[in-house]
Amino acid sequence: MTEETTGLRELKKQRTRQTLSETAIALFLERGFDQVSVAEVAAAAEVSKPTLFRYFPAKEDLVLDRIADHQGEAARVVRGRAPGESPLAALRAHFHARLDARDPVTGLCDVPAVLAFRDMVYSTPSLQGRLMRYAAEDERALAEALAETGADEAAARLAAAQIIAVHHVLARDNWQRLASGPVTAAVLDAAHAGAELAYELLGAGLAARGL
Amino acid sequence: MTEETTGLRELKKQRTRQTLSETAIALFLERGFDQVSVAEVAAAAEVSKPTLFRYFPAKEDLVLDRIADHQGEAARVVRGRAPGESPLAALRAHFHARLDARDPVTGLCDVPAVLAFRDMVYSTPSLQGRLMRYAAEDERALAEALAETGADEAAARLAAAQIIAVHHVLARDNWQRLASGPVTAAVLDAAHAGAELAYELLGAGLAARGL
DNA sequence: AAACTTTTGTTACTCGGTTGCATTTTACGT
DNA sequence: ACGTAAAATGCAACCGAGTAACAAAAGTTT
CATH class of the missing domain: 1.10.10.60 (Homeodomain-like)
Known part of the structure; x- marks a missing residue:
């Protein structure tokens, strides 16, 4: 590779x-x-x-290099989805899976080092700024992947923006949940519920456009 | 004031x-x-x-000061909506109105100075970064306003993120449309259509949650 | 081993942003 | 009107991020 x-x-x-x-x-x-x-x-x-x-x-890149491997993950998920599966369904399933795996990208990882890392990023404006620029690239890639599915290009861009934005909110929510303590069953459930809510909000509108 | x-x-x-x-x-x-x-x-x-x-x-703030008055506009629109009107409906109507007024925030303003200004912002990474941070504050304020309507707080945050993200895409699309020439009737129509599409995508999911 | 290319270190520089302090300007009480 | 406290400015020196130029030290190839 x-x-x-x-x-x-x-x-x-x-x-x-x-x-x-x-x-x-x-x-x-x-x-x-x-x-x-x-x-x-x-x-x-x-x-x-x-x-x-x-x-x-x-x-900033000294710090964010570690995160850079996740670049374009959403776009990859869409491209690698099962035949017949909608892009959004694939993304939802993927997110739930990452949640179960306590993947740091979901915010739901209470390994102390990871937690400290996130604290640092969220409390340092310049790091946040850099992170948002990575996100912009993610969004662009996702929009491209969605457009490849045959969807309207404008709709694809809009959908990509919504999806990436929502993912960030979810990650932040999960990170906040960990402020109180480690990942319990209740926390995991809440995280899944949050993701479900998010994809429900996304889903209704996007499904009508074949996404 | x-x-x-x-x-x-x-x-x-x-x-x-x-x-x-x-x-x-x-x-x-x-x-x-x-x-x-x-x-x-x-x-x-x-x-x-x-x-x-x-x-x-x-x-950067030397440049963006000019934009700062628009801070929290979305939140204000939600708070100032007509009784009985849904937050999303108010935002949609407001956006269309700003479109007709060729408000620079919509990207649909072909006054040369404004155009040059936007070119500069979009082509200067550090300005974009600062702009995104303004946007984050906008998003936070909108989430707060949405939560005041009685909606679930998590849903409010998610909706706010989606709405702000979508607005940026629309503004960028409109700005790109102006690369080819001034605002014609066709361009205005396309901009309105883009906004309609955006709010259609947003609407289906959000309406179910009372937003 | 020689010749060539890529990487590194040293020095010195630019620029964004800050600090401490002296100096000026404005506001306000008498 | 005058003197004084408070606020704003200027000056000079400083710090840290990032870059340029060039020389030194690799690693690569024949």
């Missing part, structure tokens, strides 16, 4: 990249995103500052 | 604020947001750099 041009150099690059991201996140979690300078991160990772920026175009 | 503590000082402050914003936008439109430094703006407005930042917390 990933590029594999030449052996040794590429390996070292991957390693430096990972080291940078990991030491950065560790420092950020320890003392706060804004309280740690990139110079410190570079020093801790034993790399010069320009090198750091060759790997990550901005400080 | 605005604060009016003491007469003369406040007036001068308002004037400096406006001068700053106007000279900034003029310079930005002329040479691009990233190609003009805040020091230049401050100099052009005959003000020191710290003073500039006392008025505007960030460079």
Whole structure:
């Protein structure tokens, strides 16, 4: 899946990249995103500052790299849906499944490290901003996938925007639920109920347009 | 409507604020947001750099101040709707009305200055980011207003997210329509049709929840 | 091993944004 | 009208993110 041009150099690059991201996140979690300078991160990772920026175009990307693998997930789900299944049904089923798996993207993951990570992201405006821009790309990709199903292109864009927006609300709700304590059966039920409500709201209108 | 503590000082402050914003936008439109430094703006407005930042917390706010009056418009529309009218119906009617008025917020305004302004915003990532954060506040306010109607709070948050997201798509679509030329009858019709489609998609699901 | 390419480090820079303090300007009591 | 407190400004110096230029040190290829 990933590029594999030449052996040794590429390996070292991957390693430096990972080291940078990991030491950065560790420092950020320890003392706060804004309280740690990139110079410190570079020093801790034993790399010069320009090198750091060759790997990550901005400080925020040191953090969000970890999330980047989920890029375009919604679009993939739509494209990989079972024959005969509507895009929305596929997305709903997928979301419920991720919920059961306590996938961090759903917000429903009480592993301390993940929780601390989310706290940091939600409490740091610049990280939120960057995250929204990732979301915009997600939305664009989803709109494309929906349009491929033969739906009206305008409708596809509108639907994609609604779906992505709703997912964020759900994730945030779930994250808030975890403020009170760990994932219990009741919390899981509430999360599923929230998702059902969301897809119910989405569904009625979108179903009429074949989505 | 605005604060009016003491007469003369406040007036001068308002004037400096406006001068700053106007000279900034003029310079930005002329040479691009990233190609003009805040020091230049401050100099052009005959003000020191710290003073500039006392008025505007960030460079982006020099631009977006102009848009800030629309903050919370959706929430206001919901709160000010006619008795018996559903929130969604009020929002739909309002949007169509703004469309007919060629309100810049709908994207359907071909006044050259407005057009250039939007081009700048859409082509400058940092401005987009700031704009999204304004939108988040809009969304929060709308959710609050919807919850006041007695709807389920979770549903209100979900609906608000959908509505705000959809509005942005509509505005972007309209802006793209204007890339080809001025607002003709056909363009206006298309914009109205787009809005109708959007509210149709929203409506089915939301109506069932009393929104 | 030599020649070539890619990556890195060093230094120095620009720019957005802040801080501390002295200076001016406005408001207000007498 | 005058003097004083409060607020706003300017100045200078500073911090941190991000970049440019160039030299040094890899890794790759023959």
